[in-house]
Amino acid sequence: MTDDATAPTSSTPPTGDRPTHDSPDTAATAVLADAPGGTAGAGGAPAEADDRPGWVRDTVVFLSGQTVSLFGSMLVQYAVMWHLTLQTQSGSVLALSSVFGFLPQAVISIFGGVWADRHNRKLLIIAADATIAxxxxxxxxxxxxxxxxxWLIYAALAIRSAGAGIQTPAVSALVPQIVPTRHLMRVNGINATIQSAMMLVAPAAAAAVYASFDIVAVFFVDVVTAAIGIGLLLLVPVARVVRTAADGEDAAPVGYFDDLVGGLRYIAGHAFVRWVLALFAVVFVLIVAPSYLTxxxxxxxxxxxxxxxxxxELAFSIGMLIGGAVVATWAANRSRIGMIVGSTxxxxxxxxxxxLSTNLWVFLGFMFLLGLGVPFFSTPSTTxxxxxxxxxxxxxxxGFVGIVMAVAMPFGMAVFGPLADRMSVELLLVLAGVALFVVVGVALALPSGRRALEDARRQTVAPADV
Known part of the structure; x- marks a missing residue:
């Protein structure tokens, strides 16, 4: 374990592992207009967000709206899967539903990230939610x-997936605009806990509505929850990020394609971000084995x-719920890099x-630990x-994170799924575990990885975060 894993004392401000980089795009600054908060600080949070009255209220309202909306979406997810299974009993139909449910999000995320940087993120989230509803x-x-x-269900799944491709990068980019930088880990941990709780509640609620009525009733519930989520988001004042010529771009209007290329250039030139995204992608592919083949x-x-x-399923979900709560209450001042590497x-x-488990209860214990570890990887990665x-x-x-999430897991299943029909799942799980050890070793041994980690250790806390 590197020195990044050393947590600061309560009297020392955390570094947060926020590295610098040498890309010319890093000279960028942004003006936050049309909402309280002033100029932008490190990581996208307003420089005086800690002093801005009402950020806690705005965060609670925002997370409440997203939770309600997520609940409805998860009801539809389970109900559609059960409906197609019961009505068709066809593996091909379920496979197609997965394609329509994942592929559009991967494609639209390419453009969704650009839109989130060009337009009002709050309005993008509302428009995506409204279109889905x-x-x-x-x-x-x-x-x-x-x-x-x-085909009607497939079309609806595709539109919902496309909406997620627009909404997801906008939500992730909006959170630092309303949450002070030093509280991001805690808020992201709370959000992860909420999502884990939804994984426990939503299947039971979906089953109750679907069994008592039908799938149409589930759709109506989703429409109502989307309306509530939109209404709550309308109550949250959100800063508008205004790009200036200081970011290295011309003052003249920049096209969508130019913005997309700029994003690719930014990631390619930012060693630390590139390192995080690469590790994120590989771990997502390899974690498919334990999460989907168990x-x-x-x-x-x-x-x-x-x-x-x-x-x-319960062991995994309860583990995620507890893990999210621990991250929210304990990990705010801990090393992000230490948690990412340690959880991997x-x-x-x-x-x-x-x-290697030969006893069911030992196996369930490991499933609980797997769920417990997920927030220690996903939350610090986002933060x-x-x-x-x-x-x-x-x-x-x-937007590129969304592409990784939408593509990596189906890709992993395309690899591990057929292999599971030719060899034991136990062997695949062991091989996946060994591969994860190799991934960590390579990530820490590569020059780019060492440079990224050294940047993270050197970075000092920004004055706005004190």
Whole structure:
């Protein structure tokens, strides 16, 4: 473990692992207009956000709206999966639904990140939510009228996925505009805890509504939750990021393609951001094995009783819930890099432990630990990017994060899924764990990785974060 893992004392301001870099784009500054907060500080938070009255209220309202909206979206996710399974019992149909549910988000995220840097992020989130709600309402009305063609569901899934491609980078880039930089880890941890809680509540709620009524009722619930989420977001004042010529771009209007190329150039020239994104992508691919193949291992090794599959999901979800709470309450002043590297090493050990488990309860214990570790990887990864990337570039950077998330997991399943039909899941889990150890070793050994970590250690806290 590097020195980054050393947590500062309570009397010493944390460095936050916010590195500098040599790209010309880093000379950028941004003016935050049309909302309280003044000029932009490090990582995109207003320089005097700590002194701005109402940031706690704005954060609570924002997270509340996103939680309500997420709840409705998760209801639809489960209900559609169950509906297609029960109505068609076709693996091909489920595979197509996954394609329509993931691929549009990956494609649109390329442009969604650019839009998040060019336009009002709050309005982008509202527009995406409203489009998804209208699409869901239209599908509900069509199904009430007797239409049940699969292409209608596929089309709705594709539009919802495209909306997520616009919304996700805008949300990630908006959070540092309303949350002071030094509180980002805590707020992101709280958000991760909320999402984990939704993973426990949403399946039961979706089952209750779907069993008592039908899938159309679930669609109507989603429309209502989207409306509530939009209404709450309208109550939050959000700064508008205004790019200036100081960022190295011409003062004349810049085209979308130029912005996209600028985002690619920024990532290519920023050693630390490039390192985080590369590690994020590889870990996402390799973590597919323990997270998606464990139900198959349960059935093959421990039996196909439903309660065992349920216990497997609960162990993981409860672990994530507790992990998010721990990150929110404990990790604010801890090294982001230390948590990212440490959790990746832990994933490797846990994956090997899962593969070697011969007792169900030991296996479930490792699943709990896997869920517990997820917030220690995902939350600091998001936070360190929010703290490091300049305000006018965050949309594009998180757009590429969205692409990684949307592509890496289906890619991982395309690799590990067929292999699971040719060899044991246990062996795949062990191999995935060993691969994660290799990934950490390479990430820390590469010159770019060492430079990125050295930058993180050298970076001092910005005055605005004190």
């Amino acid at each position: 209208v699409t869901t309402l239209a599908l509900a009305l069509l199904m009430l009228g007797g239409a049940d063609d699969l 139900p198959l291992m349960v059935v093959r090794t421990f039996g196909d009783e439903v309660w065992k599959l349920t216990a497997n 090493v832990a994933f490797g050990g846990i994956s090997i432990g899962l593969g 360190v990017l929010q703290e490091t990337v300049e305000p006018q570039m965050q949309g594009r950077v998180f």
